[in-house]
Amino acid sequence: MEFLKGIYHDILALGIVFVTFLVNTVGKLGYAGVVLLMALESSFVPFPSEVVVPPAGYLASKGEMNLFLVILAGTVGSILGALLNYWIASRFGRDFLLKYSKYFFIDKEKFDKFEVFFNTHGEITTFVGRLIPVIRQYISFPAGLVRMNLKKFIFYTGLGAAIWCTILALVGYYVGNNIDIIKENIDHIMIFVFPALILLVILYILRYKYRKRRETVSQ
Numbered sequence: 001m002e003f004l005k006g007i008y009h010d011i012l013a014l015g016i017v018f019v020t021f022l023v024n025t026v027g028k029l030g031y032a033g034v035v036l037l038m039a040l041e042s043s044f045v046p047f048p049s050e051v052v053v054p055p056a057g058y059l060a061s062k063g064e065m066n067l068f069l070v071i072l073a074g075t076v077g078s079i080l081g082a083l084l085n086y087w088i089a090s091r092f093g094r095d096f097l098l099k100y101s102k103y104f105f106i107d108k109e110k111f112d113k114f115e116v117f118f119n120t121h122g123e124i125t126t127f128v129g130r131l132i133p134v135i136r137q138y139i140s141f142p143a144g145l146v147r148m149n150l151k152k153f154i155f156y157t158g159l160g161a162a163i164w165c166t167i168l169a170l171v172g173y174y175v176g177n178n179i180d181i182i183k184e185n186i187d188h189i190m191i192f193v194f195p196a197l198i199l200l201v202i203l204y205i206l207r208y209k210y211r212k213r214r215e216t217v218s219q
Helices: 002-029 031-042 053-061 067-099 108-129 140-145 150-175 179-218
Strands: none
Touching: 002 031, 031 053, 031 067, 053 067, 053 150, 067 140, 067 150, 108 140, 108 150, 108 179, 140 150, 150 179
């Protein structure tokens, strides 16, 4: 037990050092640092946004940065990282998957159905995905895989990223740069975010079915 406590305290100490490093990095690089770090977070690199934007929000509370520009920089960085994932999937993933689909138990027909689904529901899928931990970083891959409309992809990615960056920046602004307090507050916020996302998806499904029913009647 003492051994595990020692490991925990070592990890916690490293976390504090890391957050301090990020605060200093953002302080030196400014908004460009937020863009760079959030681009990494939004790409395939496993880098948590919870340790990027809140420190910038904390600096905004001290008058060293502008809160609106912090959110804007985080959103721009998120879009850039998402575009990298989109390009990777579009450039390499699609052709590779179609060529070797039989080895992944995915035939051309299944892929076509997946492509139709994402092109039809890609907006809500991309938007909601940007607000869900873990999925947030990787939702760009299926979008690129089916070559979702790029303008729509950027818009809905940016919309979801802007909401997420706003949450993170406000948490940092009001609670400071303590990683444990930040995580606790974000966990509390997500309790309200998840039901809102579920309600949004339900409303989207009802609207989609209603629209399809009207189209069927009018034919």
